[in-house]
Amino acid sequence: MTLFLGLDIGTFESKGVLVDETGAIRAEARHPHKMLVPQPGWAEHRAEEDWWGDFVSITNALLTTPDIRAEEIAAIACSAIGPCMLPVDATGAPLTNGVLYGVDTRAIAQIARLNAEIGEARIFASCGNALTSQAVGPKILWLRDTSPEIFEKTAMVLTSTSYLVWKLTGAYVIDHYTAANFAPLYDVRQQGWTDALVDILPLDRLPRLMWSTEIAGHVTAEAAAATGLPAGIPVTCGTIDAAAEAVSVGVASPGEMMVMYGSTIFTIMVTDRPLRDARLWYAPWLFPGMHGSMAGLATSGTLTHWFRDTLAPGADFGILAAEAATSPKGAKGLLCLPHFSGERTPLHDPAAKGAFFGLNLTHTRGDLYRAVLEGIAAGTAQILDCYQELDAVPDRLRAVGGGVQNAVWLQATSDFAALPQELCARSIGASYGDAFLAALAIGAARPADIATWNPVARRVEAERVPAYDRQYPLWKRLYTQTRDISAEL
Template identity: 45%
Template sequence: MSRNAVLGVDIGTSSSKGVLVATDGTVLRSAVREHTVDRPAPGHVEMDAGVWWDETVSLCRELTAGADADVLAVGVSGMGPCVLLTDADDTPLRPAVLYGVDTRAGAQISRLDAELGREEIRRRCGSLLSSQAAGAKIAWIADEEPGLFARARRLYMTSSWLVRKLTGAYVLDHHSASQATPLYDTHAQDWYTPWTELVAPGLPMPPLRWSGEAAGTVTAEAARLTGLPAGIPVITGTVDAWAEALSVGAHRPGDLMLMYGTTMFLVHTVPDLLTDPALWSTVGALPGTRSLAGGMATSGAVTGWLRDLFGDADYAGLTALAEDSGPGANGLLMLPYFAGERTPLMDPQARGVIAGLTLSHTRGDLYRAALEATAFAVRHNIETLERAGGDIRRIVAVGGGTRGGLWTRIVSDVTGRPQQLRTVSLGASYGAALLAARLVGDASADAWNPVAHTVTPDPAATARYEELYGLYRRLHPATADVVHALAARQER
């Protein structure tokens, strides 16, 4: 007897993931498609939107082929905020410009700050302009590629592009829009027309819906390509980190979601609007919710770089070596700013630093230092969230980096805070599937995905890390002039 099910797809930085889930939360099938982003120039990070759709088609076909399940609805999410511009026929005009890892729009940020007022932008939009702001990247395209921009008629982000391809609907979720600073008014929760016309003249903004609302239904053509049933609903979707938070139930005031992935993301749900120049204030994925968020430009990306650099190593072997290295990595200290840094530094010219190297240090020490560096950065973000008025009562961890145990243990030891781990750690694709399940019945994260384990800090390790954290906080100011000069040379 076939089971009722929903399907979730998430387009991430390094891979696309799909999951087929029974309506009671049981994972029936999952699949992954790995990909890479393009870096055509220093600070530019892009991706061909054709890859997003091709991998979605492939995932849907694999997940549904021969499955003894009736798919009732589809959920989508993706990295963001991204900027994909198309012409009137929905032909992409250029590769999509990715989220805060792309730092190209510095000149546009300076210009818009001067024209609109830096604090007025934060007052109206909730966040200052930064490398995360999609509106500044639209301005970059308008400035640097004016002929192309003149042909632009639609704005998509990752999940909304999938919605368009699946249903024909042109919509965007409120959360993604709230990261399109300075185009979205966080108080009115709508596009702010005077600034959309200034920044993106002639480009119609998509109608807005909440992430879990139905955007449309699967068309006959999309059904033919994907193997999905025609006519089933598709959610509006959202940015992957917010879908991940939903997947583990971290959407109540006081919750903080830590997403362990290629980058590290922190989403703190707050009852009322809070803003801070070192953080991002957004509306949440669900109606009536707000978030104060942070994001690091790298985390797992650094461990992946080390694995590739070492050549013959794998993650399990490096984790074992890092375990043997012990707290403090035998006197190594790393800054994880290998692609600049987002929050709380907001410094796209920051760079990675490894301090204390000697000829006796090993691969395990370097790998341990990388894990500890991300943990120090998490603590820096947590302290900034609480300084801004956040009230963190529970931390829930999710993502591929939670597997293996060492990384989450280091983060708890450095921060002195416990972290809940849920039973299912698939992340955003599972959260998108949960939203889809809510369209066709009752579903909750607590029922779908109960707490499996809590990582608790070791007081002795926390005490050892206290001095190292102080050194970590001193290292960036002490080296900033040098690394900024090196960053300028890299961009020539």
């Protein structure tokens, strides 16, 4: 039997799978961790403990599964939350916690400064993206501005996946898809690092660029001792978790889109040409000649966790979903702005605030939770409205992630967006996509094989909901009419 190891580091949990050449899962393991919020607007992980520690814990668990033999593992691929900013010293040791993706908004001042010094139009022309909280470049500049002593010790700036691959192989690499999020340091036209726009750091402090299924190196003896993996196994360059998740459900052809219901909502649409709009994100896709158009909310699963922990301590999500299902669509006129960590696309407003609006004494906890789910669904629909305005309505939506188990949330998304969604037989997540990418990397699978590895199992049809027809425009107006208040709070 030939096995492929896929392992993904998420915002709150890491997952790993061993998959055979038919796509069957032979072993799986998980390990939880926390997102650190040292102060409002910051979001961090501990690279050694949360990223590498989870990898070691999971591989050791996988290899103790009955009938699993480590020598049968033919290739490894990793993914992780991103894009992140992790400075490391000359030995590869982290100098700070890993600064997370767009939910971390600490570099607002640096974004404003770069836009003023370079010009927003010039940045967009070179990078294919506007500078937002998703961009790593401003966060590196923030490090230089606020911690010059740490910046001076920085030999390399990695992202989460890069750190894992370095720990496994000793190679400093990054895939093009992730690197495009390092604006203004990545030129999408040349598909390479650039210092033509700004001098933030020497370019030799950035990892070597590769495509996601290229082999970055092989498991070292030191990594083998820590993980239980045999030395010498090829390791791919890897990618961001959302991209691997898209691969896991067969998003491969132009016009296909993934909607990931995770800690955040994240969408990826594969295109045959660059689809560039300042409200969205653009990157080369995982393979040469293909492109990706992305969008993401700042909170979704994180907001449901906040709701449970704050308003329903002790309740599990099944109970909350059942309560939401008893509330009528539209939650009795209750609106929720899900901007509890600011908002990413399409608003790009780190000062946006969350809100419940329309409360009265008849509303129940179930109404509140339905409003949360519908608020997230409305935010997803607002993203899809952008694609419609660009004449790029997706041909197919593939839903994936832990949130697909919530029928209210899933149905509300289709209803607000007026688009059906397909769900595949396996909703394992990014780690399954990683395993497939590992198989691709060594020629053990072809891109089309994912359709047999993970076929479509069911569809969620869109329904016309009069309450949503009335409330969706009001939901959008609620943000615009309170934006000034939010900025001053």
